[in-house]
Amino acid sequence: xxILEVKELKKSFGELIAVNKVSFNIEEGEVVxxxxxxxxxxxxxxxxxxxxxxxxxxxxxxxxxxxxxAGPIQALExxxxxxFQIPRVFGKMSVLDNIxxxxxxxxxxxxxxxSFFESDKNxxxxxxxxxxxxxxxxxxxxxxxxxxxGDRKLxxxxxxxxxNPKLLLLDEPTSGVSAAEKTRVMNRIIDxxxxxxxxxxLVEHDMDVVFEYSSRILVMNEGKIIAxxxxxxxxxxxxxxxxxxxx
Amino acid sequence: xxxxVDMKEGYNIIxxxxxxxxxxxxxxxxILFTIILAIIRPFIGPYWSFIVAYxxxxxxVGLGFNLLLGxxxxxxxxxxxxxxxxxxTLGLCTKYFNISSLEILILLSIIIGLIIIIGLGYVASKLIxxxxxxxxxxxxxxxxALTYKLYGITGGSDGLSIPILTILNINFNSRIDFLYCYYYxxxxxxxxxxxxxxxxxxSPFGKTLQAIKVDDIRATYIGVPVRKxxxxxxxxxxxxxxxxGALYGPLNGFIYPExxxxxxxxxxxxxxxxxxxxxxxxxxxxxxxxxxxxVYIPTITEYWQFIMGATLIIMILLFPGGIVGWIYSKxxxx
Numbered sequence: 292x293x294i295l296e297v298k299e300l301k302k303s304f305g306e307l308i309a310v311n312k313v314s315f316n317i318e319e320g321e322v323v324x325x326x327x328x329x330x331x332x333x334x335x336x337x338x339x340x341x342x343x344x345x346x347x348x349x350x351x352x353x354x355x356x357x358x359x360x361a362g363p364i365q366a367l368e369x370x371x372x373x374x375f376q377i378p379r380v381f382g383k384m385s386v387l388d389n390i391x392x393x394x395x396x397x398x399x400x401x402x403x404x405x406s407f408f409e410s411d412k413n414x415x416x417x418x419x420x421x422x423x424x425x426x427x428x429x430x431x432x433x434x435x436x437x438x439x440x441g442d443r444k445l446x447x448x449x450x451x452x453x454x455n456p457k458l459l460l461l462d463e464p465t466s467g468v469s470a471a472e473k474t475r476v477m478n479r480i481i482d483x484x485x486x487x488x489x490x491x492x493l494v495e496h497d498m499d500v501v502f503e504y505s506s507r508i509l510v511m512n513e514g515k516i517i518a519x520x521x522x523x524x525x526x527x528x529x530x531x532x533x534x535x536x537x538x
Numbered sequence: 539x540x541x542x543v544d545m546k547e548g549y550n551i552i553x554x555x556x557x558x559x560x561x562x563x564x565x566x567x568x569i570l571f572t573i574i575l576a577i578i579r580p581f582i583g584p585y586w587s588f589i590v591a592y593x594x595x596x597x598x599v600g601l602g603f604n605l606l607l608g609x610x611x612x613x614x615x616x617x618x619x620x621x622x623x624x625x626x627t628l629g630l631c632t633k634y635f636n637i638s639s640l641e642i643l644i645l646l647s648i649i650i651g652l653i654i655i656i657g658l659g660y661v662a663s664k665l666i667x668x669x670x671x672x673x674x675x676x677x678x679x680x681x682x683a684l685t686y687k688l689y690g691i692t693g694g695s696d697g698l699s700i701p702i703l704t705i706l707n708i709n710f711n712s713r714i715d716f717l718y719c720y721y722y723x724x725x726x727x728x729x730x731x732x733x734x735x736x737x738x739x740x741s742p743f744g745k746t747l748q749a750i751k752v753d754d755i756r757a758t759y760i761g762v763p764v765r766k767x768x769x770x771x772x773x774x775x776x777x778x779x780x781x782x783g784a785l786y787g788p789l790n791g792f793i794y795p796e797x798x799x800x801x802x803x804x805x806x807x808x809x810x811x812x813x814x815x816x817x818x819x820x821x822x823x824x825x826x827x828x829x830x831x832x833v834y835i836p837t838i839t840e841y842w843q844f845i846m847g848a849t850l851i852i853m854i855l856l857f858p859g860g861i862v863g864w865i866y867s868k869x870x871x872x
Contacts (some may be wrong), residue, residue: 311718322707338692339591341759347840361680363541363758363759364758364762364763367759367760370669372759373759375756377751379755379756380753380756381748381749381752381756381761382753383747383748383752384748384749384752388745392745392746392749392760393760395742395745395746396746396761397585397760397761398764400742401742401743401746401762401767402743403741403743404737404738404741404743404744404791405737405741406742407559407561407740407741408740408741408742408744409559409560409561409740410561432828450756451759452758454760454761455563498869521612525772
């Protein structure tokens with residue numbers, strides 16, 4: 292079953308057409324990578340699906356429903372969560388609190404004024420479970436901005452994961468992470484996602500990461516999708532080789 | 539007779555007390571502070587009773603102000619205007635409706651204040667950073683100008699005197715008798731406001747506000763309707779200013795527009811930074827130190843404003859965490 296259908300999606304910023312008549316479908320449980328050179332429109336596409344910006348033309352259907360009028364919060368309620376290229380975590384709060392905040396919000400308990408945040412044991416237990424999955428348990432009492440970059444990236448994904456998404460959008464989960472750390476970060480993320488069978492769209496620069504972890508690859512260039520295939524076939528696609536600089 | 543003291547039991551009790559969670563400990567500290575202030579009242583004369591009551595009143599507006607600045611990252615230069623709404627609502631009600639019951643007057647100030655705040659907050663919650671600061675400054679100055687120019691109603695710069703009010707239907711013969719009782723009334727309101735604020739900032743709502751301060755985009759992407767949260771925070775914050783303003787009139791017995799000009803808004807910012815905006819107790823400590831400085835420095839030099847400004851600059855450069863932050867850092871090192 293298709294969880295996401297994108298049809299003829301278009302978005303321009305002034306003269307620049309960032310996303311140009313893009314169409315694709317994503318099936319439940321797939322881990323799809325979007326690759327392409329800088330300025331290809333990958334992040335714009337993620338911003339459109341997560342409803343940070345609105346399209347000029349085209350349709351995005353999530354679970355069969357048109358999400359034209361949804362904002363980020365409605366999209367999240369439907370099950371679309373995301374992480375960010377530059378990790379967005381709550382810096383001056385503990386790693387544990389970062390996850391607890393997300394779960395509290397997901398459970399619609401953020402509005403509570405007359406109870407203590409820390410007294411909800413149920414939420415704490417679940418937060419700890421999630422931190423364990425992402426290997427962050429030992430660091431749960433550190434401030435999020437004290438974490439090394441790789442762990443901050445993991446925390447960003449863990450926050451999105453704790454919102455119980457049906458579709459997870461990961462915007463360059465390994466950007467800025469050292470080569471040695473990349474495998475550790477990606478293994479953690481992909482292991483967890485696969486175990487829970489969460490459909491994922493992964494925007495990546497690093498070809499090694501893409502070919503190792505995704506089941507299908509969309510190649511974007513100048514706002515258009517120029518190839519949509521399995522990693523093996525993408526590797527042998529001449530046009531892709533040319534665009535990606537022979538990587 | 540021999541008392542057998544079970545050391546182990548005693549040790550367990552001590553252990554249990556020290557294990558009380560941070561949030562509950564906070565409430566205990568607030569109650570302890572209240573008890574100390576309640577006990578010392580008979581031992582301090584009218585002068586110090588006035589100063590402590592003033593410090594408590596200013597603490598309330600400081601606490602409210604810091605809900606926006608310290609916990610949500612919004613700097614308001616208009617809390618003096620909100621203070622003015624409370625102050626003048628109470629003053630005008632005594633003048634035109636001859637109401638002398640303190641409780642009813644405070645309640646009326648809260649109701650009128652809420653009506654204005656709910657409307658104003660709807661617009662203000664759309665704004666952030668400098669736009670919010672300027673919007674609030676303008677609003678504060680409008681309230682100031684109204685109280686100044688509507689001479690026929692407010693008495694303009696001649697001010698308004700507040701008669702001696704009744705507390706729980708008790709009449710007072712002199713200002714000093716009233717002050718002694720009013721001290722406890724202010725202390726009670728202060729305690730309620732402080733405990734409520736403490737619970738609020740430690741609640742899921744309060745934590746979420748702090749999350750919005752750190753990163754409002756991430757907050758949106760965990761499903762927090764950021765504007766709505768800012769709106770609620772604005773209402774609570776400014777309501778504290780209204781309550782504080784309403785309490786001020788009966789204490790001073792006289793109100794006038796200069797009390798609520800932009801200078802006072804600046805002073806609220808001053809005392810919050812002085813105490814430490816990242817700490818719950820910051821505005822309370824700041825209020826008391828500010829009150830004492832404001833009373834004593836003018837007796838030493840006529841350039842008191844220079845001294846006040848200089849202290850703030852020194853504080854910001856040397857102790858950016860304010861006084862409370864400085865004390866905390868001392869404890870941490872040990």
